[in-house]
Amino acid sequence: xxxxxxxxxxxxxxxxxxxxxxxxxxxxxxxxxxxxxxxxxxxxxxxxxxxxxxxxxxxxxxxxxxxxxxxxxxxxxxxxxxxxxxxxxxxxxxxxxxxxxxxxxx
Numbered sequence: 447x448x449x450x451x452x453x454x455x456x457x458x459x460x461x462x463x464x465x466x467x468x469x470x471x472x473x474x475x476x477x478x479x480x481x482x483x484x485x486x487x488x489x490x491x492x493x494x495x496x497x498x499x500x501x502x503x504x505x506x507x508x509x510x511x512x513x514x515x516x517x518x519x520x521x522x523x524x525x526x527x528x529x530x531x532x533x534x535x536x537x538x539x540x541x542x543x544x545x546x547x548x549x550x551x552x
Contacts, residue, residue: 483548483552484548486545486548487549490548491545494540497537509527
């Protein structure tokens with residue numbers, strides 16, 4: 447199995463595992479809207495975490511590559527990189543807030 451297929455399966459498991467765990471509570475009560483809300487919350491958490499970690503790794507990789515090519519520009523690269531990582535992380539935290547608000551509607 448190639449590495450891209452393995453990464454695809456891992457990303458699918460990352461997205462669907464929280465969704466199935468949260469959806470099981472809604473399915474037990476027999477109300478399908480509760481299950482769909484829980485499924486949406488699980489997808490929000492999974493996609494938020496997966497997208498955030500992917501973009502943070504690409505940003506850090508590009509910054510470290512730039513610093514390794516020009517060590518004199520480390521100060522000019524590091525500050526915007528940290529600011530960018532903080533903004534990316536804020537979007538991940540926002541997805542957690544949305545997911546918890548969705549779960550609170552159950």
